[in-house]
Amino acid sequence: MVLTLTTTYEGIDQERLDWYLKRLRSTRESGFMNCRKCKKSLEPHEAYEYRGAISCAEHFEEVEETRNHERREIIAAESRKTDVFRGLDLGESVVGKANRKLLAPQIEIASKESARLRAYK
Numbered sequence: 640m641v642l643t644l645t646t647t648y649e650g651i652d653q654e655r656l657d658w659y660l661k662r663l664r665s666t667r668e669s670g671f672m673n674c675r676k677c678k679k680s681l682e683p684h685e686a687y688e689y690r691g692a693i694s695c696a697e698h699f700e701e702v703e704e705t706r707n708h709e710r711r712e713i714i715a716a717e718s719r720k721t722d723v724f725r726g727l728d729l730g731e732s733v734v735g736k737a738n739r740k741l742l743a744p745q746i747e748i749a750s751k752e753s754a755r756l757r758a759y760k
């Protein structure tokens with residue numbers, strides 16, 4: 640993608656412009672800087688972000704709510720995965736070691752999921 644700025648963005652601070660251009664460059668998806676709700680193509684001064692979701696000024700609250708909903712879903716899914724381990728001995732005892740060995744694949748998945756959640760936050 641070649642970026643050319645042909646417009647003078649008056650009233651926009653350099654920091655915001657840098658943020659916009661960085662977001663634009665960091666993705667190969669077309670339409671990245673479109674409002675998630677109405678799909679309108681956004682200029683730097685029109686783009687808002689909430690936890691990685693882009694919106695126009697008009698739809699900021701809706702996009703924010705959608706994003707929070709997604710986040711709650713992910714957290715709930717995370718919690719269901721780790722529920723398996725609740726109350727289990729996963730310590731250094733003989734039983735704990737045996738449990739960890741048996742549950743190694745699930746523990747692996749749970750730690751990967753947590754990394755995903757961390758990235759999302």
Ligand SMILES: [Zn+2]
Nearest residue numbers: 674677695698
């Ligand atoms: Zn919109």
